[in-house]
Amino acid sequence: MMRVARFLPDLDFVLLCLALIAGGASAADRSVPVALAALVVLAGSGLVRARRMQRARRDSAAAEQELLETRAIARLLGENASEIVLRTDASGMITYASPAVAQHGRIKPEALLGASLPSLFNATKADDVARLHDLAIHGKSDGQWHEFRAGAALRGPDADGGWFELRVHPLIDEAGGHHGAVAILRNIDERKTFEQRLAEAGLTDPLTGLANRRAFIAMLQHCLDGQAQDAPNVGCIAMFDLDHFKQINDQFGQEVGDRVLVLFAGLARAQVRGEDMVARVGGEMFGVLLPQASPEQAEAVCQRILSTFSDQARVVGNAIVRTSASGGVARMARSADAAMRAAEIALYTAKAKGRDRLELETRKRSPGARW
Incomplete structure (x- = not known):
């Protein structure tokens, strides 16, 4: 009987058996052996298992397809991005280097492996970089960019060591542990030449x-001179001012106030x-120039600046300071004075x-438009 149950062909036979047991036939038919009832139960559970297996296969196929698509997107980004992406293990050894390495030196990505x-x-x-990696491995990455001069291993033995910004993020496994890190470098x-x-x-x-x-004004004028005034994205200008900065100076002293200014700048x-x-x-006023950025892009960047700085209690020197800032964004248009004035009015x-x-x-704009 168990062998029959394993090879029961379809649901119709199961339904027929159920009808017989329920009394849909004669009195003689209702004396179907208990074994037949067991057959039906086993068959039904077999169908449930089969459907579960079928659903699991579909879910597995969907997950595999999603993984393939994610890898394809990651590969596309890695091959076309100008920023270098490195993956390391817990010890700091590089296990992957993106193709962008070749854009910034005379070495191939595979030369960095190991x-x-x-x-x-x-x-x-080297010790500062190792410390950043160690903080990331322990889940304490500050998420900030840090400036370092490249060595021969990155730029090649015959190339002059250039400057890179480095940011390190942890790699987290399914159990929540940190088993490596992703380092992003941009040249x-x-x-640095401009700053010099x-x-x-x-x-x-x-x-x-x-x-x-x-x-700032000279660069703003340079951006305006280099672009047609009717260009769709000449760029945007933003102005920021630290909130209640005088109170910070009065309460904690100028040294803490200076550190808050440096914090916002970074x-x-x-x-x-x-x-x-x-x-x-x-x-306590800062300006940001975003050449060729659309208003939507400028708004997103400036909102991130405020979000990372505002409404957080921070340890600054020996004081605990709650910081926030306000900002205004305008398009680069007309003249440098007009652009700055528009941004300041928004501020x-x-x-x-x-x-x-x-x-x-x-600005005067069509109904429903943000700009």
């Missing part, structure tokens, strides 16, 4: 290391692209509406 992450940079900073040679020229010309802010107001620079400019334009609107928020430039 090397340690700290060995890619100037030997004097900042152009920016600014420093030589007295165009940097000595406290934060950012460009000062004079350099967080803002970490959120923008390599071609963007962050400047301290005066006191003052944010202040008037309660601070700790971002406001967009008010």
Whole structure:
């Protein structure tokens, strides 16, 4: 009887047996042996198992397809991105290097396999890189960009060591453990050269290391001169002001206030692209230039800057300080003065509406449009 149950052909026979047991036939028919009832139960459970197996196969196929698509997307991004992506194990040994390595030196990605992450940079900073990796492995990555000069292992023995920004994130397994890290590198040679020229010309802010107001206006004018005024994305300008900064200085002292300014400068620079400019334009006010960025892109970047800085209690020096900022965004249009004035009006609107928020430039526009 058990052998029959294993090979029961379909559901129709099961239903027929159920009808017989339920009394749909004569009295003689209702004396069907108990074994037949067992046959039906076994068959039914077999069908349930079969359906579960079929569903599991479908789920497995869908998961496999999703994995293949994810790998394809990751491969596409890795092959076309200008930023270098490295994967390391828990010890810091590199197990994967993206093709972008070849864009920044004279070595191939496979040449980095087996090397340690700290060995890619100037030997004097190897301990700092190792510390960043160790923090990521233990789930304590700060998520910030850190500047390092490249060593021969990254740029090749005959190439001059350039500058890179490095950010390290942990790799987390299914159990929640950290078994490796992903390091992202982007070349900042152009920016470092520009910063050097600014420093030589007295165009940097000595406290934060950012460009000062004079350099900011000069770069804004350069962006406007290089683009047609009717171009769809000349770019955007943003102005930020730290909320209640005078209270921070009065309560905790100027040293803590200076550290808050440096903190905002670092967080803002970490959120923008390599071609963007962050400047301290005066006191606790900062400016950001986003060349060729659409209003939507500029809004997203500026909102991230506020989100990373605002409404958080931070340990700054020996004080616990709650920080926030307000911001205004406008398009680069007309003249440098007009663009800055539009961004400042948006900033003052944010202040008037309660601070700790971002406001967009008010312009004549079609109904429903944001700009």
